[in-house]
Structure formats: C-alpha cells, structure tokens
Amino acid sequence: MKNSKMLKTYYFKKLGSTNDKAREIGNCVVIAETQSKGRGRFNKKWESPKGGLWMSISFSPRIDNPKKLTFITAISIQKIIKRKFGADTRIKWPNDLIFKEKKLCGILTDAVFSNKIKTAVIGIGLNVNNDLPLGLRRKAVSLKDITKKKIGIKHLAGSITKEFFLQYRKYNKKNKKLLNDLKQLSDTIGRKVRVKTLGGSHYGIAESIDEDGNLILKLKDGARKKITEGNLYY
Numbered sequence: 742m743k744n745s746k747m748l749k750t751y752y753f754k755k756l757g758s759t760n761d762k763a764r765e766i767g768n769c770v771v772i773a774e775t776q777s778k779g780r781g782r783f784n785k786k787w788e789s790p791k792g793g794l795w796m797s798i799s800f801s802p803r804i805d806n807p808k809k810l811t812f813i814t815a816i817s818i819q820k821i822i823k824r825k826f827g828a829d830t831r832i833k834w835p836n837d838l839i840f841k842e843k844k845l846c847g848i849l850t851d852a853v854f855s856n857k858i859k860t861a862v863i864g865i866g867l868n869v870n871n872d873l874p875l876g877l878r879r880k881a882v883s884l885k886d887i888t889k890k891k892i893g894i895k896h897l898a899g900s901i902t903k904e905f906f907l908q909y910r911k912y913n914k915k916n917k918k919l920l921n922d923l924k925q926l927s928d929t930i931g932r933k934v935r936v937k938t939l940g941g942s943h944y945g946i947a948e949s950i951d952e953d954g955n956l957i958l959k960l961k962d963g964a965r966k967k968i969t970e971g972n973l974y975y
C-alpha cells in the first residue's frame with residue numbers, strides 16, 4: 742500500500758485512540774474529533790480536546806524501522822506547515838514537531854512486527870484549533886496560536902496524508918537522504934540535553950543521529966552513548 746488514494750478515511754466523533762481503531766480496521770486513515778485514551782510514547786497521556794487533529798495512518802510499509810516512519814511523518818508535517826502557514830517548525834528527536842521551543846505535534850508509530858514490519862500505525866497529534874489544558878500551555882502550542890486563524894481540519898488531514906505518501910516514496914530506499922534531511926530540520930543536534938531512558942538519565946551534547954535513527958550523545962568524558970529511545974529534555 743503506497744498510495745494515499747487507496748486508503749479510505751474514517752471519521753469518528755469520539756474514540757479511545759485513533760491508533761487502536763486504525764489497527765483494527767487496517768489500511769486506512771482514522772480521524773477522531775476527540776480521544777478519551779489518546780496516548781504518547783510509554784503510554785503517556787495525550788491531551789486530545791475538540792479542535793485538534795488526532796489521526797492515524799495504517800498501512801504495510803517496506804521500511805522496517807518505525808523510527809524512520811516517524812521521521813518521514815515529521816518531515817511531511819514540517820513541510821505542510823511551512824507551505825500552508827509559513828511557519829518554521831523543527832523536529833525534536835525522535836517524534837516531536839516544535840515551534841519556538843513549544844510542542845506543536847507529537848507522533849506515535851506503533852508497529853506490528855514479523856521479521857519485517859507487517860503493519861504500521863502512525864499516530865499524529867497536531868494541535869490545530871484546540872485550546873490547550875492549563876498544565877501544557879507553557880510547553881505546547883497550537884496552529885491557532887501561531888496563525889491566529891481557524892483552520893479546516895479535514896483538508897489539513899488530507900494534505901498531510903498525501904504529503905506523507907509522497908515523502909515515503911521519496912525516502913523508501915534512500916536512508917542517507919532521509920537522515921540528512923532530518924538533521925537539517927533537527928531541533929536537537931548540537932544541543933545540551935538530558936535523556937531519560939528506562940536505564941537512567943544521561944547528560945551530554947546531542948551530536949548526531951545514526952543510520953538506524955538512534956541519537957548519539959557525546960558525554961562529558963568524550964565518550965559516545967547511543968540512545969535508542971527515551972525522553973529528551975533541553
């Protein structure tokens with residue numbers, strides 16, 4: 742499945758999580774007005790009030806690394822936001838789109854593995870016309886805040902899906918190009934960061950992203966540490 746035109750889009754008023762529904766239906770796009778169990782990585786809560794874009798794309802990719810599907814999605818949304826609204830967003834490793842230090846969009850790629858990925862579900866949480874809960878206002882932002890305009894959600898979702906498949910085809914066999922483009926748009930490379938992983942916290946300079954999409958941290962003593970996943974704090 743490579744063509745967005747082949748995917749049917751399903752709209753719901755309310756769901757637990759669009760990722761779960763998209764996995765259940767398969768080969769589709771699912772959009773919900775609100776989610777009661779919207780989730781981020783490590784089962785963190787994703788706030789999904791009315792007015793935001795909460796969507797998932799489910800398909801069988803040829804790319805067998807979920808991180809890379811997340812990167813392609815982030816690059817696609819970055820491009821759409823630049824093209825439509827003139828706003829420059831940057832990509833915070835591994836799955837956020839940031840505007841002026843605030844989180845505009847988060848991506849959660851769930852993959853069902855065999856020895857290659859069988860099905861991937863790419864969940865996109867993009868703050869559009871929605872208000873943000875008080876607790877998030879210092880660190881999150883919406884397109885409404887940026888553009889001062891109300892934005893058509895369905896149309897935006899269509900543009901994102903189309904752009905995603907365009908970029909997916911472009912990067913399908915071009916790993917180097919994907920990582921180079923990602924680095925160009927990276928908000929993370931060069932920054933002093935703290936990474937909280939299951940194994941503990943690590944401090945260092947985010948030096949690079951390796952060919953598998955891992956973050957390479959340069960530690961105080963000059964040694965390199967490969968970070969496969971974790972929460973990043975600047």
Ligand code: BT5
Binds near residue numbers: 796837864
């Ligand atoms: C993410 O996780 O950023 C991935 C979010 C993916 C959400 C989409 S919505 C459609 C689909 N269906 C789902 O159930 N999920 C996907 P992570 O990097 O772990 O970030 C989670 C953190 O982001 C939370 O702990 C909060 O601090 C913050 N957060 C929660 N809701 C937010 C929001 N609406 N806008 C900005 N930040 C938010």
